[in-house]
Amino acid sequence: MTGAEKAAILLLYLGPEATAAVFEHLDDFDIKKISQSMSRLGHVPREEIAAVVAEFTDITNPETGFFSQGEEFVKKILERALGPARAENLLQEIRTSGIGDMADVLSSMDPRTIANFFSQEHPQTIAVVLAKLKPKQTSEIISLLPQDLQAEVVIRIAEVDQVSPEILAEIDEVIRLELTALGGVQRFKVGGVEKVVDVFSHLDRSREKKILDKLDTMNPPLAEVIRKHLFTFEDIFKLDDRAIQTIMREVSNDTLTLAMKTSIEDVKNKIFRNISSRAAEMIKEDLEVMGPVRLSDVEKAQSEIIKVVRKMEEEGKVVVGGRGADDVLV
Incomplete structure (x- = not known):
């Protein structure tokens, strides 16, 4: 069972x-x-x-x-x-029978095996298949594709909206022996910019930057759209002081200190202005004595704070630019 x-x-x-x-x-x-x-x-x-x-x-x-x-x-x-x-x-x-079979098969396969299998396929074929998977697995597979192919696949995932029966039939013919049939008689929502943004949320920052830099050359409008949808740790501090104060109350000092390790001075100063003077002094002291830390640990702390912001946004406690920023708050 x-x-x-x-x-x-x-x-x-x-x-x-x-x-x-x-x-x-x-x-x-x-x-x-x-x-x-x-x-x-x-x-x-x-x-x-x-x-x-x-x-x-x-x-x-x-x-x-x-x-x-x-x-x-x-x-x-x-x-x-x-x-x-x-x-x-x-x-x-x-x-539609069989539509979940391919995702089920891929979910139990090693991402490297999948990436190797798709490395010689057309980017459109890869995009249609990967767009059906969970964002985390999609990001792992994209990271393992040849570098020149990564941005191509991201573009196709963003551009593909619906898949015709003819395309599904073609994909079925190409990957039938390795995976399962993708047959169907209807069109299915598989991609779009939102899918790409969700995938990017599971990529490490360096990989995200490399793909976006490549997209700047290959498809500048798409790169700009994706950037507008992405939300980074630094973006938090573009919010107004009241919103930052609300967010900071939900974040532990330890997490905030680690997240600030790589922050520029302007970001640090804005944080210090929006927390208590006692907390600011403690964090400043901790940053001064803090030794080298892994970049992945810093990014993890930043991601935790971003999750707090996302949750507060969903609850209507803060408004993040780009989604509701035009609403008038009274």
């Missing part, structure tokens, strides 16, 4: 409200896998229910178990959790 099947049984057992609440915290990839499993379950014996939710078997029907309610249940849950439009997009993919 796969993880998706176990999740499907558990959520069917818990019911629509709990399922909708859980789906709100999952990405489309996981929702699609679990929903596919729900649609295919049919009758679930008591023994299987007990194996998945052992501590709750005493409140299930010991004779009959339950029948999953199939696509109608999935549709109701997706609409409740995601809204009608996003739910319908996912349902279209779920209804």
Whole structure:
């Protein structure tokens, strides 16, 4: 029994409200896998229910178990959790047989193996395949592709919006022996600038810079669009003082100190102006005595602070330029 099947049984057992609440915290990839499993379950014996939710078997029907309610249940849950439009997009993919198979196969493969396999393929083919994967895995594979190919693939992922049956059929012919069929009769959302930005969030800063520098030469407008969507540690301190003060209250001094290790003086000064004088003095002292640290540790600390900002933005506590910056706050 796969993880998706176990999740499907558990959520069917818990019911629509709990399922909708859980789906709100999952990405489309996981929702699609679990929903596919729900649609295919049919009758679930008591023994299987007990194996998945052992501590709750005493409140299930010991004779009959339950029948999953199939696509109608999935549709109701997706609409409740995601809204009608996003739910319908996912349902279209779920209804098409085999659409999740390729991602499932690739998810268990070593990124280097995948990169080696695709290194001789056309960038468009690579982009369509990688755009179907989770951003973290996509970023790992892109990092392992030949350097000249990396920016090409990023461009194609950003530009591809929908994939026709003809292109899917061509990809199926090319990679059928290694992966699985990509057949389908509909068009599927696979890429776009948002996908590229999500992938970039999983790349290390040096790799991100190299690809963007290459994009500046190959496709300057796309490079500019991507930069506008990316949000860096330094961008935090382009916000107004009130927003920075709100953010700093949610960040520990240890994390902030490490994140500031590579910051320019202007950024440091703006931070010091927006925290208490006592905290500022402590951080200044810690920075003075701090020895060499790994750049990856600094970037990790900066990423943690960026996550705090993203969460606060989602909660409406701060407004980040580019998404809601034109809204009037009263």
